[in-house]
């Protein structure tokens with residue numbers, strides 16, 4: 361690691377360490393705010409049990425050794441909902457950006473539906489899918505769809521005219537233009553949409569699991585609150601942040617790989 | 630094969646800009662014609678019409694006796710900034726045309742290799758456009774047009790963005806290629822030297838609305854090279870065209 365990278369890491373962890381330190385120091389008897397808020401050491405111990413504890417036959421607490429399962433449920437739902445949102449949003453965005461007819465027909469509907477927040481879709485989702493995985497995936501798809509389709513549309517509209525003309529001149533058919541010119545040209549915008557969409561996907565999964573299913577980090581969050589396990593609530597929140605961050609990082613790496621030509625471009629300019 | 634014809638062509642852009650009015654001219658088979666004129670006189674418009682990128686507003690035009698409705702690989706276009714697809718490397722840019730046309734690989738691969746060799750790019754197959762100099766990029770732009778074996782090359786100020794030295798070497802390269810291929814070329818430029826050096830005929834255009842005012846045959850023997858630029862004939866033509874252009878712009 362170069363010294364500048366070490367420096368960046370150090371700078372990045374100053375604030376979290378200070379916050380946790382203050383929080384720990386402010387607590388007495390392992391809690392804060394009249395017992396409502398456990399201190400970091402208690403949260404840490406709760407998390408270790410939640411993650412690595414072995415539940416015997418007599419264990420009553422659901423928070424022993426079930427962390428990976430909760431994370432797995434949430435991550436799987438986000439992945440599924442996000443994948444559906446990509447499969448719908450990217451082709452539709454490319455079409456809207458490319459064709460004035462499709463744009464005139466579809467774009468207004470998208471703009472009307474977009475202001476409806478995912479929380480407002482909850483009742484319909486419950487009515488249709490009941491307390492099942494589909495409901496959560498449906499909400500994630502809706503939440504992630506809008507930023508993906510809107511950014512893809514924008515990218516597809518802004519494609520340089522001469523790239524399309526060059527491709528037409530070389531004998532490209534409309535489908536070649538979509539796939540080989542507009543899609544790659546729109547990729548930078550598409551990735552912007554993916555990053556925003558994935559962030560919304562994590563919000564949506566937590567909301568959905570609090571109401572519409574009985575597993576995952578969102579379900580645990582609400583359940584732990586009901587039984588007064590604020591240490592688990594906080595450990596759960598940290599977990600959400602961590603996995604949201606990791607999945608965003610994965611997208612950024614993918615983007616760097618897919619858009620290598622663009623990185624070279626900005627270095628040269 | 631490769632003849633271009635404009636008769637009474639007019640072009641009005643949406644918004645009412647009258648870019649061309651009553652343009653008449655022909656480019657014969659295998660002829661190299663330069664369109665010369667000041668900025669905004671409609672040179673690109675004329676080229677974009679025959680390329681099939683823009684629609685006519687008035688008159689008729691034809692390519693090989695057929696009306697033009699859309700772009701196609703029989704008319705290879707070379708753009709001013711090359712306009713390569715930046716996410717494809719040199720090789721991928723050059724074989725893009727043959728590939729989307731469904732040409733068999735064993736036909737286009739040797740052809741593309743040969744053209745890239747002639748262009749001096751054999752060591753750069755894997756380079757991305759952004760990693761190339763302006764002159765190299767434009768050589769790729771020419772290569773991707775030539776690989777389709779077009780009946781005509783339509784070039785819109787292809788060397789306009791290059792420095793003087795690179796521009797000269799590109800002009801020589803184009804002369805060499807044209808000497809061996811004898812494709813019809815319509816070449817847009819606002820550089821008088823370039824027009825005389827390259828073309829069989831120089832068509833001088835005037836602006837607002839764009840029209841062709843003079844059609845000058847350049848009877849300088851071929852093969853030409855940059856030495857042509859200092860010959861007596863060259864100077865005579867240059868004086869004549871400059872007088873023509875000055876006449877069109879009394880205020881300059």
Ligand SMILES: Nc1ncnc2c1ncn2[C@@H]1O[C@H](COP(=O)(O)OP(=O)(O)OP(=O)(O)O)[C@@H](O)[C@H]1O
Nearest residue numbers: 642643646648667668669670671672673674675819
């Ligand atoms: N898409 C367009 N919409 C409206 N007006 C246009 C459009 N394209 C060109 N024009 C106008 O038409 C006229 C001719 O433009 P054109 O690009 O053909 O000129 P040009 O001779 O190629 O100029 P230059 O040497 O600067 O490239 C100009 O007045 C220009 O503003």
Ligand SMILES: [Mg+2]
Nearest residue numbers: 672673674785
């Ligand atoms: Mg122009």
